[in-house]
Amino acid sequence: DTGVSQNPRHKITKRGQNVTFRCDPISEHNRLYWYRQTLGQGPEFLTYFQNEAQLEKSRLLSDRFSAERPKGSFSTLEIQRTEQGDSAMYLCASSLNRVAEQFFGPGTRLTVL
Amino acid sequence: DAKTTQPPSMDCAEGRAANLPCNHSTISGNEYVYWYRQIHSQGPQYIIHGLKNNETNEMASLIITEDRKSSTLILPHATLRDTAVYYCIVSDNNQGGKLIFGQGTELSVKP
Numbered sequence: 001d002t003g004v005s006q007n008p009r010h011k012i013t014k015r016g017q018n019v020t021f022r023c024d025p026i027s028e029h030n031r032l033y034w035y036r037q038t039l040g041q042g043p044e045f046l047t048y049f050q051n052e053a054q055l056e057k058s059r060l061l062s063d064r065f066s067a068e069r070p071k072g073s074f075s076t077l078e079i080q081r082t083e084q085g086d087s088a089m090y091l092c093a094s095s096l097n098r099v100a101e102q103f104f105g106p107g108t109r110l111t112v113l
Numbered sequence: 114d115a116k117t118t119q120p121p122s123m124d125c126a127e128g129r130a131a132n133l134p135c136n137h138s139t140i141s142g143n144e145y146v147y148w149y150r151q152i153h154s155q156g157p158q159y160i161i162h163g164l165k166n167n168e169t170n171e172m173a174s175l176i177i178t179e180d181r182k183s184s185t186l187i188l189p190h191a192t193l194r195d196t197a198v199y200y201c202i203v204s205d206n207n208q209g210g211k212l213i214f215g216q217g218t219e220l221s222v223k224p
Binding site: 048 | 155159198202209210212213215216217
């Protein structure tokens, strides 16, 4: 247990539905990252926050995806109108400033039917 | 795109040293070399990082060549629990700390 929690751990949804995932980072960490990982591939960077500010978004993050970190603590990642290609593991990580060590949560596995 | 090249898979006997190579020939002067690993069905786990000098911690040693174009992660006494995918990543602080993962090396530690 790294201290980063993600909920739910598994989500099965039908194509076209909206889903929301939550990440609770280590409490004193001001940086929070979202990654996506498909089977057999390494994680891909999606976006990151410093406190409540979203500082960078990957081109992978289409307009159906939105992430928030309203009070600089927990974060949510919402996917609207899900597609089968969204099926993946969604990983959250946190760190203190830009230090090298990111602590990853266990991930949320999304399956879109 | 990832800036590193790693062999897709390696085997190691339990109790022996595991030496995982990584090529990063285009690394720039301010980029660090980071190693993470991912055990099946878990999130990635930080192992070690370095800039120029060799580094050692309780988990592993990192050997970086003098020209910094390659490095080796050494697990001195591999156990079955070290079976995982190992990722070598280069990054600098100007990239906001985001990690660009490649395919990694799948290490299998065998009894």
